[in-house]
Amino acid sequence: MPTLPPEGARPPEREPHRHRDIAESFGTDAERYDRARPRYPDALVRRIVAGIPGPDVLDVGCGTGIAARQFQMAGCRVLGVEPDARMAELARQTGVEAEIATFEAWDPAGREFDAVVAGTAWHWVDPVAGATKAGQVLRPGGLLAPFWHVAQPPPDLAKAVAAVCERVMPDALFNFRAAMTRPAVDIYQTQFTRIADGMRQVGGFSDPEHWRVDWECSYTRDAWLEQIPTQGAFTRLPPDKLAEVLDGVGAAIDGMGGNFTMPYATVAVTATRTGTS
Template sequence: MPTLPPEEARPSEPEPHRHRETAESFGTDAERYDRTRPHYPHALVARIVARMPGPDVLDVGCGTGIAARQFQAADCWVLGVEPDARMAELARRTGVEAEVATFEAWEPAGRKFDAVVAGTAWHWVDPVAGATKAGRILRPGGLLAPFWHVPQLPPDVAKAVAAACAQVIPDAPFNRAAMTTPALDMYRTQFTRAANGIRQAGGFSDPEQWRFDWERSYTRTEWLEQMPTQGAFTRLPPDKLAEVLDRVGAAIDGMGGNFTMPYATVAVAATRNEAT
């Protein structure tokens, strides 16, 4: 698999892990999050498990336990770490052991793991501090593998979301232009930041990028049910959110009431060196 070349960080690039209000807003409706967010490709889980020296997984930013339950189904023992107590409580109700803390502040209490993973959550972690901590708690040969869903909205839906946000929430602190940018271009900064953090932490193999392509069909109802769980919308007042959803729903109606979303799920993976 390809390795990720090092890049110099650009001062103007956002650092998501500093935006704690958004990072800890997803529990606003934890049950909706768990119900609507997509699972991860089985091939990704299988590849991670195949590279682990043992069965013990730490899931960073485990949320409601979506990825954790997939690793449990692959015969792993999983501990989740989640900063939002509401998300962690739902994870526990679904059978996932979860502790409430940011990863940087979490106390491992001498525990060791065979893999540290993070499903669409590592961007909320300081990339160097996170990789350094992962190196301390991984057994030799253990795997650090944060991964992300990269959805590519069809152009008509993406334009509708951008236009609705421009009209309804013009002062919102997110980049509406990014909504119509090719998704992998937008996420590439996150992958590079994660890889550079691993390199700066030291003690790991050079990071590899693993990509899994798939797609999912959404009805109008299914997509509008998921949208409020996304970081751009979790803190919107209900009236503003309803107006955005109405505008996006109208665009989906114009497409026949459903659409197919291409996804790439991308992991940045590195193995802890035996000698560290």
Template sequence: MPTVPPERARPSEHEPHRHRRMAESFGVDAERYDRARPDYPDAVVERVVAGSPGPEVLDVGCGTGIAARRFRAAGCRVLGVEPDPRMADVARRFGIGVEVATFETWDPAGREFDAVVAGQAWHWIDPAAGAAKAARVLRPGGLLAPFWNVFQFPPDLGEAVAEVCRRAVPGAPFDFRAMTKGAPDGYRALLARAADGIREAGGFGEPEQWRHDWERLYTRDEWLDQMPTQGAFTRLPPDRLAEVLAGVGAAIDEAGGDFTMRYTTVAVIAVRTGTA
């Protein structure tokens, strides 16, 4: 799930693409999502662009177009596919062409692309069906490149935030303690599912993983603005969400009013095989 504690070991979480209500809940406040969510490092975008055979990019689960705008700025021609019309409307305001559909059911109408990317979205897609669809629309030599921003709080603050979340969201399908662990560690299962789906679909070389570490300074208000956009909280009742935000705000105040979040952008990359 996007920029929240990584999926853990409950059986249903091994298939997050089945959580359709959560997957399609981010548009409840699409403007906030676009404003508050972290961007993606230039280094990751540049690496995908450099490895692609051309400029045609398909952004799967493009949301409000945060990643799409990055690729457009790097000289690409980007088309988005997004199941939530509220998110798609925001992306269109930024000039991104978006077709509203789930990727598995989307009709490419014979179009081909040089890269299929997915920022914070591939785990909402059936990994084998998604990879098979990507293989259909990629030119030989094209890249399939799903990627995620994985965060890690400073340890003491992370413990305090995790405790607030555990109290306010009992029984949540996430282990909030993952916020204090090494960032990519909790995503190993997610990355493995993506790679296994690519292998199962066929049509690609052996998938590899990329990672890029970076940091961002957050004020109290900036982090509290982002939290309601995260999958663990998008469907909380208002009173429960207010409890989370109050508790987390108090923890950040106790830590000095701001903090540096460590991010790792992780990607699973596979090259489309075959000849034209």
């Protein structure tokens, strides 16, 4: 059974899970989030379901239930854990059972699962505490499988967006220039490595694997502007600043003919719970 290492064993670096103000800001407009955020590739959902010993799935940071509903459609019984009550309430309205808590503080009350998944949410979880809790609630042979969308905007759009954001948000936590102009998977690689290291550190898991599904999505100007306010860099922006960002990005998309195709890679870091208890 995985156990939590002593506090001093964990690095004191700044990590996404320490920024609770961002992590719990997505419910500002939960309906828009559910409407605008992309779904996950069916191929990834099928691969996860095919690799687990039973139908019970725990969805960490379930948000409005986007991934949870996909696993339900694949035949799974899903319980969501979500720290933002606004997001959890919408998940419930869409047929997903959701409990309100951070994963680290959540009480499983003796329940066990065949998979612990997290769609674009595990970076808000302490990678060691999260892997520890996952190991404690997974049945032997169960799968820990957090996954993320990694988008690579067209170069001209990326440069334009970076310029707009740097002008409107000069003091932002995010490095827009690096995020928009470097290969997206390279930027996320540090995060993936940290999460895999968390799994290794607690023990009780197989060696982590990286799974990847590549796909594309076509966006109109309006469809992409609908999604921007749901992203962590913008959820806390004052309305006037957000309007500036949307105007600038909209102008850039207009300059591309009003639409564009976004290449995505949906990447998972997976490990199987070992042992017999």
